[in-house]
Structures are given as structure tokens and as C-alpha cells.
Amino acid sequence: MSDRIILGISGNIGVGKTxxxxxxARHWNWSFYKEPAxxxxxxxxxxxxxxxxxxxxxxxxxxxxxxxxxxLSKLGRSYILDRTIYEDGEIFAKIALKGREYETYLKLYRLxxxxxxxxxxxxxxxxxxxxxxxxxxxxxxxxxxxxSYEYIERLNTAYEExxxxxxxxxxxxxxxxxxxxxxxxxxxxxxxxxxxxLTGKV
Numbered sequence: 759m760s761d762r763i764i765l766g767i768s769g770n771i772g773v774g775k776t777x778x779x780x781x782x783a784r785h786w787n788w789s790f791y792k793e794p795a796x797x798x799x800x801x802x803x804x805x806x807x808x809x810x811x812x813x814x815x816x817x818x819x820x821x822x823x824x825x826x827x828x829x830l831s832k833l834g835r836s837y838i839l840d841r842t843i844y845e846d847g848e849i850f851a852k853i854a855l856k857g858r859e860y861e862t863y864l865k866l867y868r869l870x871x872x873x874x875x876x877x878x879x880x881x882x883x884x885x886x887x888x889x890x891x892x893x894x895x896x897x898x899x900x901x902x903x904x905x906s907y908e909y910i911e912r913l914n915t916a917y918e919e920x921x922x923x924x925x926x927x928x929x930x931x932x933x934x935x936x937x938x939x940x941x942x943x944x945x946x947x948x949x950x951x952x953x954x955x956l957t958g959k960v
Contacts, residue, residue, distance in 0.1 A: 767782075816855060827874050878927065878957060879953060885935050
């Protein structure tokens with residue numbers, strides 16, 4: 759592919775975003791942003807006590823993402839985002855924070871998005887909640903041991919609402935119910951077609 763493309767890979771926890779991002783980055787030799795869930799020192803604390811640690815966790819994710827996306831945007835080459843900053847502010851923080859905490863967070867979020875380029879395209883990976891829970895259990899990340907079915911369900915609902923109202927760029931939905939890696943060639947072809955139809959760049 760020629761010229762710079764910014765591609766976002768979106769979806770609920772456990773849907774397979776990071777695996778897909780890494781596959782695409784290797785295939786196209788693109789840079790990518792990988793969400794540092796395992797590095798977030800507040801994440802396990804948040805799952806244990808959301809009201810106490812929600813703001814800490816969300817600020818960590820937002821500032822880390824802003825710093826890395828700003829760095830990638832200055833490289834002058836195509837890159838892929840493992841989740842987008844819009845999901846940080848409009849889905850996860852909206853669930854994690856309430857009242858003044860969310861209003862305070864939104865000020866930082868709205869400032870951050872002013873300095874970052876928008877993706878050309880977002881691929882939203884959609885899978886049933888039971889599938890998401892099974893994948894979360896299978897990957898055995900310590901910080902995710904306290905994730906509940908209800909939390910994933912709330913995120914799923916928030917994602918579907920976000921899809922309906924988001925106008926920042928084009929979003930294409932892809933069913934991730936089946937194992938994507940087993941069908942990775944078909945998925946890569948699908949994404950390349952979407953990029954070509956949007957930008958004419960292949």
C-alpha cells in the first residue's frame with residue numbers, strides 16, 4: 759500500500775484485536791500501537807474496586823495512548839491502532855467514571871483528540887459475549903481474572919451505541935465469531951478491499 763493509512767481495529771475485550779493488529783503489521787510491515795493492558799498498574803485494582811481506581815486506570819490508558827499515537831503520527835508512514843482513542847473516552851471511561859470524575863476526564867480526552875489525526879478506517883470486530891468470555895479465559899491474563907459477564911455485556915451495549923452515533927470516520931463491522939487466525943488471509947483481503955474502496959490506495 760502507498761502513502762499513509764491510519765487503520766483502527768476496534769472491539770470488545772477478548773475479541774482478538776491485538777492478535778489481528780500484530781498479524782496485519784507483519785503482513786504490511788506497518789508500525790502499530792498495542793494497548794498496554796498488562797502494564798497498567800491500576801487495572802487489577804480497577805477490576806477489584808472500580809469506584810476507587812477507575813479514574814487512575816483511565817488516565818493511564820489515555821495518556822499512554824496519546825503519547826504513542828502522537829509519536830506514530832510523526833513517522834510519516836502507515837500504522838495500525840489496537841483500539842482507538844475514541845473508545846477510551848466514549849466507551850470505557852464512560853462506564854468506569856461518573857459525575858465530576860468523568861467531566862474532568864473528558865476535558866483531557868477532548869484536548870488529546872485535537873492533536874491526533876483521525877483514522878482513515880476503523881474495522882469493528884463483533885463477537886457474541888459467550889465467545890468473548892471464553893477467549894478471555896483462554897488467554898489467562900492475570901489482570902483479567904476479575905472480569906465479569908455483566909461487565910462485558912455493558913461494554914457490548916456501549917459499543918453498539920457508539921457504532922450508531924460515531925461520525926469521526928468510516929467504520930466497517932466484521933464478524934469475529936470464528937477464529938480469525940484460521941481465516942487470516944480472507945480477513946486481510948477484506949480489509950485491503952475496504953481501504954481501496956475508501957481511499958483508492960492499494
